[in-house]
Amino acid sequence: MAFSAAGSPKTTARGRLVFETSFRIVCTAAVLFGFVVLCFLAQQLIKDGWGSLSFKFLESPPSSNYPERAGIYPALMGTIWLMGLILILTVPLGIGSAIYLEEFAPRNGFTRIIQLNITNLAGVPSIVYGLLGVAAFGFAAEATGSQDLRKSLLAGAVTMSLMILPLVITASQEALKAVPRYHREGSLALGATRWEMISRIVIPSAIPGMMTGIILGLSRAIGEAAPLITLGAVTYLTFSPRGPLDLYSVLPIQIFDWAQRPEQIFQREKSAAAIIVLMGVLLLFNAAAIFLRSAARKRLH
């Protein structure tokens, strides 16, 4: 469309060639811009943080009194726990909702309203989900007479799952929509029931797209600090969570605490090292998801 609009006065062969080339240059520049900024930031991070990175850094608790000994073990374990719980909650809920909405739900006003809400919820700021979590687990606190549940990993995971569910549902729906109509019709024509059609034809071909939604959702959740602080995640603790009902901290909270300290070693070196670890964890999660996605794709072909 952009071609026909911008290219219409240029009907000569040369004009079209110039347009073609400049369009390519613009697109390359757009990619390069992001890439160069990323490289600059990564280089800065590695310069500041590389010296502090060690196995010891990963397995030690944070320390105010001995900055050189300070590590990120509790926050790292908190992040891994949280991501695991989020996955357990998000995958069945997100994919289940998407399948229901795409495959089973009648197209009426009610489902349209649900659809509209899901799309809008994807853009709600994370702190609002934090407040929602506080309110929801406030009721739980009244029922149980203790605030422990609200401050637990489980509460954090439920709140974060709510936050990323719209993203996961929308992406999964898109993936389901992309399954060609003739695949469905073909399998039905061969005598498959609806469930057989969905489970053997539709879901396998939609898995790669669903995985993309989950990757994006997790990437958003892993960097959040504000909603968790609102809920009652802890800034300083020296132990890793013993279970889903324990207190916890996560890497972004640890990074935030260090980055605002006056001491250079915390402000620059330790926080940069923690950011590198955070990116490492994110890459690991994503690499695992991408591996599964390509395995799923291979099975398809």
Add this chain to the structure above:
Amino acid sequence: MMGAGGSVLKKRSMMLFCAWAAIAAVGCGGRGGGRAGGSDLSGTIEIDGSSTVSPISQSVAEEFMAQNPGVRVVVSTSGTGGGMKKFTAGEVDICDASRPILTEELQKTKENGVEFIEVPIAFDGLSVVVSKQNDWADHLTVQELKKIWEPGSTVKSWADVRSGFPAEPIALFGADQASGTFDYFTEAVNGKKGSIRPDYSPSADDNVLVKGVAGTKGGLGFFGLAYYEANMDKLNLVAIDNGKGPVKPTPETISDGSYSPLSRPLFIYVSKKAADRPEVQAFVKFYLSKEGVDLIANKAKYVALTPALYDMSLKRFESRKLGSVFNGKETIGMRLEDLLKDEG
């Protein structure tokens, strides 16, 4: 089986040794009140509140946990206001506070039936700083500060502050509204909490303020003394004249009250319910012991109270003195000694 039993025994005796070492160390410190307790203590102590006080609590908690491995101390930083909200609802054991409890918050504690003990733990000096290239402003009077920072201020360059200063444009940096530091500075300098000229550069991150002032020839900013001390090579400290000659913030001038009005006491508020638990008692006593004070001054780099004040703090805690001596007011111009002495 034998092996496992043996290692448990070994652990036990190690723990006993640690406890003994802890008691011995505190005992040698010479302050009877600072007994850290044995390692048979257990439980979780939850602290929330000011990000200014948090490094102190973290530092003390770290050492306390090394001596009492059965106790878990966790520190959160939702700010003094955020911490008070949880504290007055009875959700946390201790609240870190960079200002006294407010009237509204006192009201909340009454509604929720939360009783508490107010324990002053250290002083914090607010430093007023300029860039290294600024060789003219080595001191400012409180009136000059007010002239610069008050709402509707017409000060555009240093020449407007005092005749004789160069016509270098002035650039202002300071804490943003969410911070207890902002509340304190505006009240102390402009006379009303929250009143400030709107065209300064605010940030919640003191390190951003440091960069701003250091990088601007006519820059002027305020933040906690610890941030000046970590950046002495980039900043010049301004002495403050409150009618008795210019005074620079140092541990001495802050703790004896002569660096006025920009020094403030920091507190922990301990809920009475928590104070009945042995591990919380041991923790607060450790906080106020010689060892704790050493951590406050040398590791967290805040200004320690005088020994007499720590004794008063400890007495308040031990006798479970409930309520706040400030009655919801700010601490500017008040001397902690007088306030605490008054109550006997």
